[in-house]
Amino acid sequence: MFSSVKASCLKLNSVLNPYGKGRPLKYLINSNLNRITYLDHAGSALFPESLLKAFTDDLRNNVYGNPHSQNISSKLTYDTIEHVRYRILQHFHTTAEDYTIIFTSGCTAALKLVAEAFPWIPEGTEQTSSRFCYLTDSHTSVVGMRGITASMNVSSVPIKPKEILLSEKNRLPAEEHNCTTPHLFSYPAQSNFSGTKYPLSWIQDIKCGKLCPMKIPGKWFVLLDAASYVSSSPLDLGVHQADFIPISFYKIFGFPTGLGALLVNNRIAPLLRKTYFGGGTAAAYLAGEDFYFPKKSIAERFEDGTVSFLDIIALKHGFDVLEKLTGGMEKIKEHTFALAHYTYTVLSTLKYANGAPVVRIYSDTDFSNPDVQGPIINFNVLDENGEVIGFSQVDKMASLYNIHVRTGCFCNTGACQLHLGISNEDIQRNLQAGHVCGDDVDLVDGRPTGSVRISFGYMSSFEDAQTFLKFIIATRLSMSDTEIPFQSSVTKLTTESVPDDHPSFNNADKLSPIPHISDRELRNNSSVTKMTVNWQPPEAEAESIRAAVSETAVPTCRRGGKPITVTNIYVYPIKSCSAFEVSEWPVGNQGLLYDRNWMVVNQNGVCITQKQEPRLLSFFPLHRLCQTSRYLVKTHDCGDGIADWFSLFLGHPCRLIRQSSDMKNRSHRKTTKGMFSFLKNCDFSLSKHQPLEIEELIRRFRANIVISAPESFEEEEWAEISIGALRFQVMGPCSRCQIICIDQQSGERNKEFLQSLSAARGRKTNFGIYLMNQPLHSSFPDILSVGCQVLPVLKENTEIQPPPTSSEEKCSG
Missing domain, CATH: 2.40.33.20 (PK beta-barrel domain-like)
Known part of the structure; x- marks a missing residue:
């Protein structure tokens, strides 16, 4: 067992810093990363500081106008957007001859667009009706498409992974038939729950009818949900020509957020339907009569209103910086998988003194092949008796070590049910018990409602993996319970505590007086x-x-x-x-x-607590903080004087505000x-x-x-x-x-x-x-x-x- 772990380390040693020598990449990307261990790259990538600098320099040096105008600044915007479209196609190894880029507000908006525009044939017509099939290991936004198809009288069919895998083993010969009814099959290139990579070869097999659990005549199109996949793996659309590929750019670059795209295969583009038309989509229309003629370009036809052109311009710098820092997606794939493989190998060997495993990993692979497994590890922590420790408790402990993880079901109920053994009845009972998606109710009747997920990105380091493993060992095992799995020249795991980021606040630290606020002195001898x-x-x-x-x-x-x-x-x-x-x-x-009527907030109005600023405990409340009436006080700011003092004391901009204290309103009790x-x-x-x-x-x-x-x-x-x-x-x-x-x-x-x-x-x-x-x-x-x-x-x-x-x-x- 330990030999495989050591082999993993030796392999990892060759990809510890594939992007060049010097300091770990995370420190070059964001100075704040030297204080935390960020392990939620599947949730969002983190943006490099150099990306922001390049983008802001661009905005300072150029004037970008509305691309729908014809002036010089607008023409610059239009041309830059078209250049970014080309850059996206280049990134995915295809050209404008095969694909069109439609900018959306995100991957979810792209999926909604497909559901609304696909040329469905409803039930009850003379033709065979369309079907919408989707893998149950799909994001909520994919499953949600069935709401739109249902309103169009089109049936949706959920397909479990094992059903299509069985079909893959029993491939059918390509069938020739005259039926042209359009059907849509959607599956993720990479599961955002477990990191399983589903074969891209399915695309062509589904299209030609060789691979389909449902023997329905018609013309099959494929929607490849690539949002999770493209954050750490290259996608070659020149080889794997899906019909629809929705993506979110923050999954790749971290910035900008709120911007995605739908890559549409040009063979299906002319068949898409559009009922609503917004600004910029019409070649001509009449306000007094029902006459509308769309723009010729598919992109312009579906990009309602003015696109988020400054965010689109930021993508150009995202591609530049990503290429400069990493050398490309193939290196990112190798690096992130090596970290995941190493972490999985060590994590799966950890056991209590009685031989019971420390974690239960939810995976469809053994993390031996980057072509079938992405850099995502999903698990639950167990106690010595094999009982699950709730994910919210693990999250709280991870926060103490400044480790950022993701918990819950990750907007993927189908995979969550499959791996955790949660039945449909359990979901409904949990809802009745008060549990909803996204809350911290981690156990119902002793059974888990979700799990813990860690995921690596291109800026992740070997130290990140070590810090996480140290955390698990330190909180679940002691040196008397188990020995460290291995020692090598590449890595050395210990159970030493990770140093705290915040310095201790000692008695020598004094508070400066707050003028015009209180006639009471601050006390420094007791909390x-x-x-x-x-x-x-x-x-x-x-x-x-x-x-x-x-x-x-x-x-x-x-x-x-x-x-x-x-x-x-x-x-x-x-x-x-x-x-x-x-x-x-x-x-x-x-x-x-x-x-707790007052709170300190940061420059964004977000409450600051001791979790972020332990020094708050050294501030003693004043006898008179704000001028208020006796009982009814509206929410308001307490003024620049005390805000300046708090900002100086904490070292960053913040303000003191007072919450509403309307004692007569029972709804606010x-x-x-x-x-x-x-x-x-x-x-x-x-x-x-x-x-x-x-x-x-x-x-x-x-x-x-x-x-x-x-x-x-x-x-x-x-x-x-x-x-x-x-x-x-x-x-x-x-x-x-x-x-x-x-x-x-x-x-x-x-x-x-x-x-x-x-x-x-x-x-x-x-x-x-x-x-x-x-x-x-x-x-x-x-x-x-x-x-x-x-x-x-x-x-x-x-x-x-x-x-x-x-x-x-x-x-x-």
Whole structure:
């Protein structure tokens, strides 16, 4: 076994840097890549910095006008676009004599165009009706074409890969028949789920009738979904002449996004139908009568409106840079496959001490041939008992190592069902259980709903593969469990932690004062600021609340249980910054008043958290951040002064904004980040090296409410609770992310923290619950206080219990 791994390394050594000597290519492409390990190239390539420079230099040196005009700048645009069309055809080894380039907004738009324009013959006519056949291992956008065909009364037929592979073994002789009914067969050149490459020879075999699981007379055309394939492999349309080839350019270059193309074989182009016509597509038309004559060019006929001409011009520089950096697609194919082959070989050998595999790989090949396997590895991580660890947990752990992966079903439900053994009934049951495509519900009844995918691109390095394998070994194995699979001069795997990118924030780092913002000084000695708050509504209002509670709110509690009380209350005014610890605090429709009402955002308006900036923990919320009214505050910016300070402190442009706090609008109510039961004598430890103090656990989990309870985690069995005059509905468990790995005093990260929590909680990282306040009809908020008794209603026991005795008197609020 290890000899094959070593052979893989020796082969890989010859292609570690096929593009030339010097620094790894990733560092020449994007300076940010020295901080991360990007393994989602099947999702999107990353653009080189040299591409942006060449493109922006072009825009600075030339004036490009609308190509539909006739002036000089417009003529320049038109000619440049035509040159790019030629460059695309050249890249795919064909010419304008055989293919036409139609620019679209992406691969999905290209597929939609085919479905709408194909010359379908519907059922019910005198001729044989058309069929749309597609491989079940197809992207959602291909399967979605059946919606359009159904509206045209054309049947769609899903074909499983094994069915066409069986047909391939039993090829039929080419049939001669007079039927000219057009049919369309679609399949991916490369599965975006597993990386399986389906034979390009199918194109010709399907056209001539030698290969077809359905014996339907007619003329077959082939749609080759090449979006995944062309990102890392050469496609020769001079040899494999599919009729339609949709592509997305960001899969190849990373930039521009929102631009794709449909390559149309000129033999089918005259048959395509067009009902809508947009600007630039008409040779002549009448506004007052139903008269329209299209442009002669197929491209102009189907490119409605003004094409995205600046993005198209960027493609020219994309091809230039790609050729300059790599030497062409054949070298990219060799390089990316070598990385995938090596990673697959090592990954498939990893085992626990009991012999159980660490991962389950979903593949149709053994990664021995780049002609049948692309640089994609799809898998699920297993525990020692062979049970799947949910993909969202793996994703969270990978983020701690700055490894970017893709999880879920990857817009390919057919392949996901096939490889994971998910039935049609399972899909429907999972939907009823609340799972939808793209969410983080990774397990339903213990069974996986998706998997983890890593994929390599032309800028990927051998170090990327090593970093990923180190991550798997470090998080799933210890040196006492297994030995490193091999040692060689080419590579050496260890379980050493990958260095953190963010430096520790030490006590020597000082915050500069913020002028005109606050009269309170920033504190530097603790991550939690304590303050005493006396916040009460007018007495008459308070009395009416108490009266209403006494008449309608009957407290419930565990039968025979010991008292549960609130021990700590924390308010986090700025998301991801430090907290105020208070003895009492008002609670409104949106949770604790002012809790997480402010956030720091980047120049694009995206919230910044400790995941990206651990230094936020060193910022203590101010007593007065923005001028606001008492209760109703619209979302607004907090001004240039504090924005400049945050930008200077974090080293990049950012601003402080305030979220809406409309307490009267129940549709905007938020959950309180809830209730955690920490035991003072708890033996539950989240660190295998040394137990953490309760205070440290509280800081890391950033709860609003902390309670003392006889049993750990018993809050997860509650349906609702009463605390004094307050009623809360339990909204569900709180799934933890990598922020709990950040020491809230030093800013240092402990990668094993999240993993330990996952192991302790049975492969999930739930800790604590979310609460939703059920406010009484009052214009004033209720008050939550430390020392109040917590009275829960259990999920499976809604029996009303007697009120507490005088010795268990509840807090009056």
